[in-house]
Amino acid sequence: MQSLLESRGTYRLLVKNSYNIMLSDENDGIEDQKSNECKVKTSNNDDPQVHDSHISPNNKTSKFLQFRRKLDWASLKKTGKEWIKNPMNMVLLIWILCVTISGAILFLVMTGMLNKALPKKYQREAWFEVNNQILNALFTLICLYHHPRRIHHLVLLIRWRSEDVQKLRKVYCKNGTYKPNEWTLMIIVVLLLNLNCFAQYALCGLNVGYTRPKRPAIGVAITISVAIAAPAIAGVYTIVSPLGKDYDLGSDEESQIHNHDVKRVKSLEKRLPFSLSTSETSPTWSGGVLDFWDDISIAYLALFFSCCVFGWNMERLGFGNMYVHTATFLLLCLAPFWIFTMAAINISNETIREALGATGLFLCVFGLLYGGFWRIQMRKRYNLPPSNTSCGNPAVTDCALWLFCCWCSLAQEVRTGNYYDIVEDKFYKKPGPGFGSGLGSAGQDSSSLTPSGGGLLEDNRMVEEGSSSRVEYATLQPPVQYFINREGN
Numbered sequence: 001m002q003s004l005l006e007s008r009g010t011y012r013l014l015v016k017n018s019y020n021i022m023l024s025d026e027n028d029g030i031e032d033q034k035s036n037e038c039k040v041k042t043s044n045n046d047d048p049q050v051h052d053s054h055i056s057p058n059n060k061t062s063k064f065l066q067f068r069r070k071l072d073w074a075s076l077k078k079t080g081k082e083w084i085k086n087p088m089n090m091v092l093l094i095w096i097l098c099v100t101i102s103g104a105i106l107f108l109v110m111t112g113m114l115n116k117a118l119p120k121k122y123q124r125e126a127w128f129e130v131n132n133q134i135l136n137a138l139f140t141l142i143c144l145y146h147h148p149r150r151i152h153h154l155v156l157l158i159r160w161r162s163e164d165v166q167k168l169r170k171v172y173c174k175n176g177t178y179k180p181n182e183w184t185l186m187i188i189v190v191l192l193l194n195l196n197c198f199a200q201y202a203l204c205g206l207n208v209g210y211t212r213p214k215r216p217a218i219g220v221a222i223t224i225s226v227a228i229a230a231p232a233i234a235g236v237y238t239i240v241s242p243l244g245k246d247y248d249l250g251s252d253e254e255s256q257i258h259n260h261d262v263k264r265v266k267s268l269e270k271r272l273p274f275s276l277s278t279s280e281t282s283p284t285w286s287g288g289v290l291d292f293w294d295d296i297s298i299a300y301l302a303l304f305f306s307c308c309v310f311g312w313n314m315e316r317l318g319f320g321n322m323y324v325h326t327a328t329f330l331l332l333c334l335a336p337f338w339i340f341t342m343a344a345i346n347i348s349n350e351t352i353r354e355a356l357g358a359t360g361l362f363l364c365v366f367g368l369l370y371g372g373f374w375r376i377q378m379r380k381r382y383n384l385p386p387s388n389t390s391c392g393n394p395a396v397t398d399c400a401l402w403l404f405c406c407w408c409s410l411a412q413e414v415r416t417g418n419y420y421d422i423v424e425d426k427f428y429k430k431p432g433p434g435f436g437s438g439l440g441s442a443g444q445d446s447s448s449l450t451p452s453g454g455g456l457l458e459d460n461r462m463v464e465e466g467s468s469s470r471v472e473y474a475t476l477q478p479p480v481q482y483f484i485n486r487e488g489n
Contacts, residue, residue, distance in 0.1 A: 312326075
């Protein structure tokens with residue numbers, strides 16, 4: 001009996017051990033299966049193709065939304081507003097829209113997509129010629145506006161002075177720094193840009209001088225190809241050539257730049273009188289827009305020689321070359337009418353011809369916005385007080401003043417330039433008697449419209465005589481009695 005019980009206990013123990021072994025093997029198999037699944041998932045995640053194939057459309061949409069959230073929409077909106085507020089950018093945008101619309105109509109007529117709307121041949125030819133002449137006028141105008149500046153750059157390259165080099169580097173060199181063989185590279189770019197203008201003028205002559213049936217197709221093809229290829233090659237060449245790359249300045253170039261800065265500082269010391277120690281912090285316009293009686297001579301000059309006075313004033317204020325401004329302003333106010341009138345010569349429809357002439361006249365009036373644009377730049381650079389009378393926007397007010405009262409606005413700008421001494425893009429108060437009296441007053445400097453003797457000229461002579469002592473940081477001496485008595489008189 002006892003042996004039977006012992007055998008039963010042994011059997012139970014064996015069954016229990018075997019059951020535990022089976023459970024442990026089963027658990028190990030489950031863990032191995034889980035580990036294998038994890039390895040498969042990890043490998044799938046590492047493979048981008050498998051990962052992309054298992055991404056649901058909802059995940060792609062969520063990623064697109066995350067990308068949209070990363071964009072700084074407020075900054076983009078602000079940049080767009082600042083860009084559109086610039087009058088020159090607004091004009092450029094209107095020009096691009098006109099070119100796009102006319103080009104699209106011309107393309108649709110050429111490809112026959114408007115045959116249903118224009119079933120007759122003469123109608124299609126009329127639409128083709130009208131849009132062709134409009135495009136010709138628009139591209140000729142843009143070349144006319146850019147050509148004075150390109151000719152000026154060519155003159156600077158031929159002259160090649162130190163101050164000319166600095167100006168050209170700002171336009172054609174990346175970051176405005178020295179580039180190897182920069183003269184050769186820049187003259188290639190400038191010649192290509194001038195070639196673009198001359199090719200466009202030749203194309204304009206063909207479009208105006210010949211009717212469509214008699215117009216030489218080879219001449220039109222050559223001029224169009226050159227007019228398109230020249231600026232494109234110039235732009236690509238500027239980017240891929242050394243002009244569009246960064247270079248470390250060598251010792252020679254650094255010394256040249258240092259010498260140029262030293263000469264500029266010495267020139268400033270000679271031009272700046274003792275009394276002009278600080279710039280004017282709160283400058284004001286010299287009288288109102290309608291206060292042309294303050295100096296009637298300036299008003300007459302602004303009325304009869306507007307373009308010349310405008311260009312002279314812009315160069316004096318530091319906004320570029322006088323001849324470039326004069327030619328550009330003259331072209332903006334006269335060229336649109338003549339270009340659009342000539343474009344209408346070969347159009348038989350009287351209504352369209354009159355419409356093109358009216359468009360040219362309309363663009364001539366809006367050419368006055370060129371003066372408004374530079375009035376904005378003058379106000380911002382010299383911290384002149386703005387006016388919010390038009391739509392609460394100073395820029396709109398400046399453009400409106402030039403659009404509706406250009407001669408009075410120009411006279412005010414010239415009077416303001418005469419009111420102050422202009423040194424290194426800053427306004428300084430004029431010393432001596434008659435300060436602020438405008439044209440022909442005492443204390444007038446060489447930048448005034450009609451130079452006269454007095455205060456600042458004498459101060460400049462005094463500074464030139466004592467320039468060496470100023471460089472050596474010697475003690476400044478007061479003016480002699482002769483100059484004091486003369487100022488008192």
